[in-house]
Amino acid sequence: QQQVKQSPQSLIVQKGGISIINCAYENTAFDYFPWYQQFPGKGPALLIAIRPDVSEKKEGRFTISFNKSAKQFSLHIMDSQPGDSATYFCAANPATGNQFYFGTGTSLTVIP
Amino acid sequence: DTGVSQDPRHKITKRGQNVTFRCDPISEHNRLYWYRQTLGQGPEFLTYFQNEAQLEKSRLLSDRFSAERPKGSFSTLEIQRTEQGDSAMYLCASSLEIPSHGWANVLTFGAGSRLTVL
Numbered sequence: 652q653q654q655v656k657q658s659p660q661s662l663i664v665q666k667g668g669i670s671i672i673n674c675a676y677e678n679t680a681f682d683y684f685p686w687y688q689q690f691p692g693k694g695p696a697l698l699i700a701i702r703p704d705v706s707e708k709k710e711g712r713f714t715i716s717f718n719k720s721a722k723q724f725s726l727h728i729m730d731s732q733p734g735d736s737a738t739y740f741c742a743a744n745p746a747t748g749n750q751f752y753f754g755t756g757t758s759l760t761v762i763p
Numbered sequence: 764d765t766g767v768s769q770d771p772r773h774k775i776t777k778r779g780q781n782v783t784f785r786c787d788p789i790s791e792h793n794r795l796y797w798y799r800q801t802l803g804q805g806p807e808f809l810t811y812f813q814n815e816a817q818l819e820k821s822r823l824l825s826d827r828f829s830a831e832r833p834k835g836s837f838s839t840l841e842i843q844r845t846e847q848g849d850s851a852m853y854l855c856a857s858s859l860e861i862p863s864h865g866w867a868n869v870l871t872f873g874a875g876s877r878l879t880v881l
Contacts, residue, residue: 685870694854740805749794751796756803
């Protein structure tokens with residue numbers, strides 16, 4: 652059973668466009684929602700994260716939007732660049748546990 | 764500190780052989796995790812250590828898998844009698860609770876050890 656559902660599986664965006672990746676969860680015990688970026692041959696690296704007490708968090712060109720009632724959160728990459736081409740994973744972690752649950756990933760390609 | 768180090772980066776073995784992976788976490792991190800990642804999938808939790816104590820194990824961790832973290836520093840993940848289904852990337856991560864993230868548990872991953880079982 653996939654605890655965190657991620658879509659789309661792949662995304663192609665023109666340089667300068669907005670990339671949007673969506674995730675949904677069911678477990679209301681989750682209270683920390685990070686996004687990871689992974690380049691080929693590398694481990695995932697933390698990009699940005701949010702707690703459910705806020706609806707939005709922005710760091711540079713990256714924004715997380717969080718809808719607690721809908722149990723959905725999304726990553727927005729503004730002014731997408733070719734260097735953003737990577738696989739992105741959303742994840743969720745419960746307050747009382749140490750196990751992170753990851754989505755299945757979105758392969759982003761930014762075309763110059 | 765160079766981050767989380769994993770060794771070897773690649774391992775090709777024949778079915779039935781034993782393999783061992785090593786992870787050196789960030790020195791000040793007391794928590795260490797092993798995850799498995801197959802092609803086109805997100806990382807799947809295998810096990811977690813706090814210092815030298817193994818506190819959580821996934822159902823994915825069959826009795827052919829064993830992980831240790833002696834002295835609470837580096838960790839090893841051993842797979843006995845490997846099967847073709849064990850082929851995957853084995854990721855190690857260490858973590859520290861960070862105030863700027865609301866004391867959330869922030870994972871730092873290594874580059875992984877890719878296992879191919881022929």
